[in-house]
Amino acid sequence: MSQDQNTDVPPNHLSIDPRSAGYNEEALLRGVGIRFNGSEKTNVHEYNVAEGWVRVEVPTARDRRGNPMVVKLSGTVEPFFRDAE
DSSP states (O other): OOOOGGGOOOOSEEESOTTSTTBOHHHHHHOEEEEETTEEESOEEEEETTTTEEEEEEEEEEOTTSOEEEEEEESOEEEEEGGGO
16 A cells, blocks of 8 residues: 655544554554654554543553553644654
8 A cells, every 4th residue: 555745644533553453554653653742652553643642551550350440631632653754
């Protein structure tokens, strides 16, 4: 799947969880960075630009299956490809 340079932007919705509908392995392999409310976040599990939210990991909490707990935060989401920097 090739992309035009003018449309080379990360997906509107992306998740690192393979069970999620927002999972996109190709985009994840390129390396997607997230700026949330102006600061770069490294603990984002999922984001949605159109709806303006991110799900970030709570470092000390786990769910009953042992997966990291995540919280949903609302704000300005700016995804970017790390290889484009």
